[in-house]
Amino acid sequence: MKDLLITSVQNPRVKAVVALQQKSAERRRTGLFVVEGKRELEHCVETGLEVEEIFVCREIAVEMEEQANMWEVTKEVYEKMAYRGSTEGVMAVVKSKERRLEDLQLSENPLIVVVERVEKPGNLGAILRSADAAGADAVVVCDALTDLWNPNLIRSSIGAVFTVPCVVCSSEECIAYLKEHGIQILTAQLQDSRLYYDTDMRCGTAIVMGTEATGLTEVWRQAADAHIRIPMLGQLDSLNVSVSAAILLFEAVRQRKVIVES
Numbered sequence: 001m002k003d004l005l006i007t008s009v010q011n012p013r014v015k016a017v018v019a020l021q022q023k024s025a026e027r028r029r030t031g032l033f034v035v036e037g038k039r040e041l042e043h044c045v046e047t048g049l050e051v052e053e054i055f056v057c058r059e060i061a062v063e064m065e066e067q068a069n070m071w072e073v074t075k076e077v078y079e080k081m082a083y084r085g086s087t088e089g090v091m092a093v094v095k096s097k098e099r100r101l102e103d104l105q106l107s108e109n110p111l112i113v114v115v116e117r118v119e120k121p122g123n124l125g126a127i128l129r130s131a132d133a134a135g136a137d138a139v140v141v142c143d144a145l146t147d148l149w150n151p152n153l154i155r156s157s158i159g160a161v162f163t164v165p166c167v168v169c170s171s172e173e174c175i176a177y178l179k180e181h182g183i184q185i186l187t188a189q190l191q192d193s194r195l196y197y198d199t200d201m202r203c204g205t206a207i208v209m210g211t212e213a214t215g216l217t218e219v220w221r222q223a224a225d226a227h228i229r230i231p232m233l234g235q236l237d238s239l240n241v242s243v244s245a246a247i248l249l250f251e252a253v254r255q256r257k258v259i260v261e262s
Helices: 012-022 024-030 038-046 075-081 121-133 151-157 171-180 218-223 241-261
Strands: 032-036 051-056 070-073 090-095 111-116 138-142 166-169 184-188 205-209 226-229
Touching: 012 024, 012 032, 012 051, 012 075, 012 090, 024 032, 032 038, 032 151, 038 051, 038 090, 070 075, 111 121, 111 171, 111 241, 121 138, 121 151, 121 241, 138 171, 166 171, 171 218, 184 218, 184 241, 205 241
Parallel strands: 051 070, 111 138, 111 205, 138 166, 184 205, 184 226
Antiparallel strands: 032 090, 051 090
16 A cells, blocks of 8 residues: 555645534535544444545554445554544545434334434433433434534543434424324423423333423424423433433333333
8 A cells, every 4th residue: 555655744635524523514524534443433434434545554444344435544644644643544525314203214114313403412422322221212403503413422422423414404394294294292391391200201212302491492392292301309400301301211111112012
């Protein structure tokens, strides 16, 4: 790969990767994003996304097999390109693919996570991990304040952004879709709500979460079939949104497991 060795941080390909890592506007303009890490890249390829280029640092990724459109980079160059530290010396530029609500393939009694205006990519990545672990049908991001291909989101999801079908749309579009498919809407909120474990989640269910600062907007409160809450026994009145999502998801898993075993 001597002819494909990049040694300068001023190389145009290196600059292009850095721009994709740092700027959501550049990701939107080009329709490209960056994946770091061998495991994450494998999940990405398995879902059918198209890889444009692969960059490998042989000082780190000694076992990476050569592939088409692969460039070898020095450790200095890789560290310039990388968003995070230990990513096994492998990263790739990948074409993004937009999913729509009508593209979702739902199970008989689907379990969906809906998040409205979640701002922190790390929180959304953690929610995707929980959704993957719980076998959720999809995650729907309404009125998004971060893009799905933010490098911190990909990192915190450890690849779940590829394994869990994820759609970005407006709250109104999502509500119409859920109503059309007969999926009950459970909004997580403190006001006018009942304890989450007293709510039947065995039918098609969408668990809807808002921001930690302001919660859900009125459009979701009005659309809800039930308002649910997690009991708070301490002095603070809020859990991290990703922790709350995990608690509610696995309550649905617990309830549905009873049906399977009975």
